Amino acid sequence: MKLSKTSTYALRVLSYMINSDMEVFSAKYLVEQLDVPDKYLRRLMTDMSKNGFIRSMQGRDGGYVFAKNANEIFLSDVIDAVEGMDYYTGCIMGHDQCSSENPCSLHEAYGPIRDKLVGFLESTTIAKLKNIDIVKY
Numbered sequence: 104m105k106l107s108k109t110s111t112y113a114l115r116v117l118s119y120m121i122n123s124d125m126e127v128f129s130a131k132y133l134v135e136q137l138d139v140p141d142k143y144l145r146r147l148m149t150d151m152s153k154n155g156f157i158r159s160m161q162g163r164d165g166g167y168v169f170a171k172n173a174n175e176i177f178l179s180d181v182i183d184a185v186e187g188m189d190y191y192t193g194c195i196m197g198h199d200q201c202s203s204e205n206p207c208s209l210h211e212a213y214g215p216i217r218d219k220l221v222g223f224l225e226s227t228t229i230a231k232l233k234n235i236d237i238v239k240y
Contacts, residue, residue, distance in 0.1 A: 106182070112139050113147050113185045114178065117156065118232040121173050129166040147185055154184040156229075173230035182224060192221055 106114070115137055120128055130148060134141050148167055151157050158170035169176075182188055194201030195213045203210075 107186060107190065109147070109186045110182045112137075112143060113151060113181050114229075114232075115139070116144070116147065117151070117173075117176065117181060117229045120157075120167075120169065121229050121233050127160060127164065127166040127168050132166070150185045151181070154180070156181065156184070173233070174228050176229040177225055178227045178229070179221070179224035181229070188221070188224075191224065192217065 116133060116139070119133070119137060130141070130145055133139065134144050137144075139147075148157065148159070152159055152167075152170070155170055156176050157167045159165070159167055179188060182191065194207055195209050195217070196207040198207050201207045201210055
């Protein structure tokens, strides 16, 4: 399964920030380093700021910094903040009414896989991405 572009960009930004020696990141710098479209990045930063993961510092030397300890920011929280977790917790076939009582054809087979994925996203913090080369910048 592949994360959406929105979630990928958000996690890429936070992963870059946690793996850098810098403390303050300007939007322009992040756009240049991560090849994320400027408007897209600014919307993501706004969403992540509203959810308390990062905060904006104004002024000449301003930019974005972590507002919360990276050990307290779970991947699922970031995904939920920028797009919602419904895509990852819902039916793989896209049915609105898929449940144990009304299962789709893949419900039983995919359920344990979905649960492992969601468990991974809910238990993995941004801090765990430090010094791990999982994101190509």
